[in-house]
Amino acid sequence: MSTTQAIDWESKYRAGSTGWERPELHPAFCAWHAAGTFAPPGRVLVPGAGRSHEPLALAETGWDVTVVDVAPSAVAVQQARLAPEGGAPMGRALLADLFTWAPAAPFDAIYDQTCLCALPPALWPDYAARLASWLRPGGRLFALFMQTGTPGGPPFDCDLGVMRTLFPPEHWAWPEALPAPVPHPSLRAEQPALLRRR
Numbered sequence: 544m545s546t547t548q549a550i551d552w553e554s555k556y557r558a559g560s561t562g563w564e565r566p567e568l569h570p571a572f573c574a575w576h577a578a579g580t581f582a583p584p585g586r587v588l589v590p591g592a593g594r595s596h597e598p599l600a601l602a603e604t605g606w607d608v609t610v611v612d613v614a615p616s617a618v619a620v621q622q623a624r625l626a627p628e629g630g631a632p633m634g635r636a637l638l639a640d641l642f643t644w645a646p647a648a649p650f651d652a653i654y655d656q657t658c659l660c661a662l663p664p665a666l667w668p669d670y671a672a673r674l675a676s677w678l679r680p681g682g683r684l685f686a687l688f689m690q691t692g693t694p695g696g697p698p699f700d701c702d703l704g705v706m707r708t709l710f711p712p713e714h715w716a717w718p719e720a721l722p723a724p725v726p727h728p729s730l731r732a733e734q735p736a737l738l739r740r741r
C-alpha cells in the first residue's frame with residue numbers, strides 16, 4: 544500500500560468485506576442514463592471503480608472507458624468485462640494509484656462513485672485538483688457524494704458545504720438544483736451531482 548491509501552482495499556475484496564457494493568446499477572446512473580445525460584459518448588474515466596457495474600454499462604452506451612484502481616482483483620474483473628478475450632475491447636482497466644497516475648490525454652467525463660468518500664479527507668484537495676486536471680475544459684464530473692452525517696470513515700462524509708468548497712464555482716459549474724439523494728443499501732445515502740469543469 545502507498546501512503547495515499549489508508550485502507551488495504553485488496554484485502555477487503557478478498558475478505559468479501561465490500562458493504563459499499565451495489566448488486567445492480569446505481570439508481571442515479573439509471574436516471575442519468577434514462578434522461579440521456581450520458582450523451583454524447585466520449586472518453587470517460589472511472590476512478591476507484593472497484594467491481595462496480597457502471598464501467599461496462601458506460602461502455603455499452605458507447606463510451607470509451609478507462610478504469611483506474613489499486614486493487615488487483617477488482618482491476619482484473621473490470622479488464623475481463625471491458626476487454627474480454629476474443630471480444631472487441633470497449634475500454635481498459637489500469638492498476639494504479641490515482642495519486643501518481645496521469646492520463647496521456649484529458650477525458651470528456653469522469654464518473655466518481657464512492658471513490659472520493661473512500662479517500663481520507665486530507666487527500667481531497669489533491670484529489671479534486673487531479674479530477675480537474677484529468678478533465679478537458681467543459682468536461683463533466685458525474686459525482687455521487689456520500690452522505691453519512693457522521694465523523695470518521697471510510698466512507699467519509701461528503702458534506703455538501705465541504706463539496707462546494709472543494710469544487711468551487713469559479714472552477715466548477717454546479718446545477719441550480721440537485722436531484723434527491725439516493726439511499727444506499729448498507730450505508731446512508733448518496734447525493735448525485737453533475738458538475739461541469741469550467
Ligand SMILES: C[S@@+](CC[C@H](N)C(=O)[O-])C[C@H]1O[C@@H](n2cnc3c(N)ncnc32)[C@H](O)[C@@H]1O
Pocket residue numbers: 547548552553563564565590591592593594595611612613614617639640641642656657658661662
Ligand atoms: C469504496 S470502493 C468503491 C468501488 C466502486 N466505485 C463501487 O462503487 O463499488 C473504493 C475503491 O477505490 C479504490 N481506491 C482507493 N484508493 C485508491 C487510490 N489511491 N488509487 C486508486 N484506487 C483507489 C479501491 O481499491 C476501491 O476499489
